[in-house]
Structures are given as structure tokens and as C-alpha cells.
Amino acid sequence: MTEQTASQDPDEPEGSSEEIPAPATVPDQRVKKAKRPSSRPDVFFTPVSNGMDYLVSVLKHLTEGATPPSARDLKYTVLHLQAATEVLLKARLAREHFSLIFVDPLQANRDAWKKGDFKSCGTLEAFDRLVKIAGLPLEEDDRKRIGELSDHRNALQHYGLKYNAYAIESRAARVLDFLITFIHRHLIPGLEPDEATSVERDMDSFRLKLKGIETLVKQRMNDLKSELAKVADVTVKCPDCEQWALVADGGDEGPTCLFCHQVWPEDPESAAANYAWIVLGLDDHSAIQDGGDPPVVDCPACGAYALVTEAVTAAGQPGATPLCFSCGSVFKDLIGCEAGCGAVLDIAPGDDAIPLCPDCLDSRIARF
Incomplete structure (x- = not known):
């Protein structure tokens, strides 16, 4: 008899000389399969x-x-x-x-x-x-x-x-x-x-x-x-880049940092407050709470609320040099208003000027 091949008709009658292979053993589903090693390493950083x-x-x-x-x-x-x-x-x-x-x-x-x-x-x-x-x-x-x-x-x-x-x-x-x-x-x-x-x-x-x-x-x-050497008397450390390049010379652009080009156009008061807080670590609330004077006051020269009384300039460091961030005025002989209002006056020793700010002077005159 001719040997039967694996491709023989599947409907061949029972009793054929072809041996039917035993069914494949079904693996026990309860047996845990071996874990394949990962093709990628775990992400691990100390x-x-x-x-x-x-x-x-x-x-x-x-x-x-x-x-x-x-x-x-x-x-x-x-x-x-x-x-x-x-x-x-x-x-x-x-x-x-x-x-x-x-x-x-x-x-x-x-x-x-x-x-x-x-x-x-x-x-x-x-x-x-x-x-x-x-x-x-x-x-x-x-x-x-x-x-x-x-x-x-x-x-x-x-x-x-x-x-x-x-x-x-x-x-x-x-x-x-x-x-x-x-x-x-x-x-x-x-x-x-x-x-x-x-x-x-x-x-x-x-x-x-x-x-x-x-x-x-x-x-x-x-x-x-x-360039900075020419304006050292009105140059302070910039609160943005921390370089000695912030020039407050009263120019039309406002306080300007020559290093990082930060400009406070028409807002010298903000520049003064940022400098006092970020560079000097001073703010009005803390200063008053500690019994001290506010770090930023009205300028006796231009009237802007932009005079930093404890500014440190490139020319005057490490000492303090009162500097107005609005008009660029530098002061040497500032004194407090005699009435205690917190205003400062530019009165040199021996000057006969009345040590009162305009508001306090007007208030005193009005009482008479």
C-alpha cells in the first residue's frame, strides 16, 4: 500500500492505515510561565x-x-x-x-x-x-x-x-x-x-x-x-541681572541697566522699590515694623517717590549714598522732617532753612 501523506483527505474512513497523531498536551494553566527578560533596562536614577x-x-x-x-x-x-x-x-x-x-x-x-x-x-x-x-x-x-x-x-x-x-x-x-x-x-x-x-x-x-x-x-x-565709569556715581547693582550696571541718571528712558537692557520707562518708583527690596533686602513694612525709616521716600529735588536713602553706588560703595531713581540726584546732607512725618530734606549743616517739609510747614502756618 502506498504510504499516506500528511496532506491526505481529512475525511478518510476509520480504519485507514494512516496513524493519527496523539493530540498535543495542553499545558497546565496553573503553571506560571517563565518571565522573559526585558529588552530595555528599568529607568533608575538615584x-x-x-x-x-x-x-x-x-x-x-x-x-x-x-x-x-x-x-x-x-x-x-x-x-x-x-x-x-x-x-x-x-x-x-x-x-x-x-x-x-x-x-x-x-x-x-x-x-x-x-x-x-x-x-x-x-x-x-x-x-x-x-x-x-x-x-x-x-x-x-x-x-x-x-x-x-x-x-x-x-x-x-x-x-x-x-x-x-x-x-x-x-x-x-x-x-x-x-x-x-x-x-x-x-x-x-x-x-x-x-x-x-x-x-x-x-x-x-x-x-x-x-x-x-x-x-x-x-x-x-x-x-x-x-561707559559705566562715566556714570559710576549714579550706577547701582541691577535687581534683575545683579550686575553693577543699572544707571539712574534721570534720563528720558528712566532707570536703565546697560548689561541686561532692563528699562523702567516712566516708572522710576517701581525701579526704586525693586532695587530696595531685591538688592538691599528692604521694604516699607519691615522697616516700619522694626522702628526704622522707610527705604524709599519722596525726593526733595523732584518730588517723585523714588529716593532710595540707603542706595549703594559704584562710586560710593561700600557706603550708602542716597540716590533718586527718578531725577538722578545724589544727596549728602539729608535730614528727617522735624515734624516726624517721614519726609527727608536736603539741608546742609549750618543752613538756616526751617527743617520742615512743605506739607508740615503749611500745616503749622495754618494753625496760626
């Missing part, structure tokens, strides 16, 4: 490596893209620099105790911390806890810059941001300088050897790139040196 990765991105956007950096580069500079700052500060804070990362340390528990299922404290809170609890000698100026960076990040993330490119570069350089010092002094010494080696390797690259950014800032200031 807090420190995560923060360092953000810094790599920051320096890439500032130094490896367009020259000067594009608006997109500066956007990611702000976003990733703020993220790096937050992550690295908290990485150091967790070394003191994991509970310090929680908004409320009293509600902390280790399981939530390991899962990352909790609400953490803010960046400035982390900074303050590092100072007050961990005892790190961090500077108040750095805290202020970090706070401003967080404000820029929040505005950019939620509302959009329009800000001067030169100011962003200058501020970024200062925060980067803080972070590089922070990592070197306060973070690396407590790391495991392998991670410490990796961080040090990145740090060598960061220092070189930061030096390049700072060089650009210094070069720009050097280009302005001769």
Missing part, C-alpha cells in the same frame, strides 16, 4: 544622579547650542536648573534624616519615603532646613537667587515667561556657581565611592563650562567698563 543629569542638560543648553543661547535653550535652562537645585538640596537633606524631606516631618513614615508616595517640602524650605537643622553655612544671597529662580520656573511652567536673556544667563551662572560649590563641599563627602567618582567626573566638565559662561558675562561687563 537622587544625586538625577540632579546631576539635570545639570548636564543645563550646561548643554547654555554652551552647546546656538550662540548666544536661543529662547528655547534659556527656557530649559530655567526649568532644569530649578529642578537640579531642588533635587540636590533634598538629596543632602535626606542624609540628615529622611523625614526632613516631608512637608511635615512629624507625618513621615519610611514606607511612604521608599515608595516616593508623599508630599515633599519646597526648595526654599529644604534650603532653610539645611541651614537650621543640618547646620550648613549657606549664604542668604544664594537663598534669594534660588527663590527668584523658582519664581521664574513657576511662571514659565504655568503662565509663560517674558524675561531678558542676558539676565537669565547672569542669574543662571550665579546659581550654577552655588550648586558646584554645594556639591563639592556638602554632597560628595558623604557619597558611596562609585557615585562620588561619577559626580567628580561630571564636576570637572561643569567647572570648565561654567568658567566659559562667567567669561562671557565678564567680557560683556568689560565692554561696558568705560
Whole structure:
């Protein structure tokens, strides 16, 4: 008989010489299948490596893209620099105790911390806890810059941001300088050897790139040196870019920063208030609460509410030089109104002028 093939008619009658193969064994569904190895590795970053990765991105956007950096580069500079700052500060804070990362340390528990299922404290809170609890000698100026960076990040993330490119570069350089010092002094010494080696390797690259950014800032200031020298008596530190380039000379444009081109057109009062608060750390409420004089008063020369009594000019530093941000007047012999109203008068010692402001003088005359 001819051997039957596997392609024989399936309707062949029973009793055919073809042997019917036994049915395949059905695997037991209760038996757990072996897990295939993933073709892609898990995403894993330690807090420190995560923060360092953000810094790599920051320096890439500032130094490896367009020259000067594009608006997109500066956007990611702000976003990733703020993220790096937050992550690295908290990485150091967790070394003191994991509970310090929680908004409320009293509600902390280790399981939530390991899962990352909790609400953490803010960046400035982390900074303050590092100072007050961990005892790190961090500077108040750095805290202020970090706070401003967080404000820029929040505005950019939620509302959009329009800000001067030169100011962003200058501020970024200062925060980067803080972070590089922070990592070197306060973070690396407590790391495991392998991670410490990796961080040090990145740090060598960061220092070189930061030096390049700072060089650009210094070069720009050097280009302005001769121009700024002519107006040193009315030049103060800019509250936006923190360079000694804000000129309040009473010009038609208003107070203007020659470095970052920030201008307060027809609004010298705002420029004076911003300078007093951001640069000097002074505001009316705190000054009055502490029993002191307000930092910004009416100018006896032009009457504008733009005279910063404790301004520090490039020519007069480190001492205070009263400067009007509206008319550019510099004063040497200011005294307070005798009636105690808070106004100031430009009366030299030995002058026979009545030590009363016009309003108080009129009020006194009206009583007679």
C-alpha cells in the first residue's frame, strides 16, 4: 500500500492505515510561565544622579547650542536648573534624616519615603532646613537667587515667561556657581565611592563650562567698563541681572541697566522699590515694623517717590549714598522732617532753612 501523506483527505474512513497523531498536551494553566527578560533596562536614577543629569542638560543648553543661547535653550535652562537645585538640596537633606524631606516631618513614615508616595517640602524650605537643622553655612544671597529662580520656573511652567536673556544667563551662572560649590563641599563627602567618582567626573566638565559662561558675562561687563565709569556715581547693582550696571541718571528712558537692557520707562518708583527690596533686602513694612525709616521716600529735588536713602553706588560703595531713581540726584546732607512725618530734606549743616517739609510747614502756618 502506498504510504499516506500528511496532506491526505481529512475525511478518510476509520480504519485507514494512516496513524493519527496523539493530540498535543495542553499545558497546565496553573503553571506560571517563565518571565522573559526585558529588552530595555528599568529607568533608575538615584537622587544625586538625577540632579546631576539635570545639570548636564543645563550646561548643554547654555554652551552647546546656538550662540548666544536661543529662547528655547534659556527656557530649559530655567526649568532644569530649578529642578537640579531642588533635587540636590533634598538629596543632602535626606542624609540628615529622611523625614526632613516631608512637608511635615512629624507625618513621615519610611514606607511612604521608599515608595516616593508623599508630599515633599519646597526648595526654599529644604534650603532653610539645611541651614537650621543640618547646620550648613549657606549664604542668604544664594537663598534669594534660588527663590527668584523658582519664581521664574513657576511662571514659565504655568503662565509663560517674558524675561531678558542676558539676565537669565547672569542669574543662571550665579546659581550654577552655588550648586558646584554645594556639591563639592556638602554632597560628595558623604557619597558611596562609585557615585562620588561619577559626580567628580561630571564636576570637572561643569567647572570648565561654567568658567566659559562667567567669561562671557565678564567680557560683556568689560565692554561696558568705560561707559559705566562715566556714570559710576549714579550706577547701582541691577535687581534683575545683579550686575553693577543699572544707571539712574534721570534720563528720558528712566532707570536703565546697560548689561541686561532692563528699562523702567516712566516708572522710576517701581525701579526704586525693586532695587530696595531685591538688592538691599528692604521694604516699607519691615522697616516700619522694626522702628526704622522707610527705604524709599519722596525726593526733595523732584518730588517723585523714588529716593532710595540707603542706595549703594559704584562710586560710593561700600557706603550708602542716597540716590533718586527718578531725577538722578545724589544727596549728602539729608535730614528727617522735624515734624516726624517721614519726609527727608536736603539741608546742609549750618543752613538756616526751617527743617520742615512743605506739607508740615503749611500745616503749622495754618494753625496760626
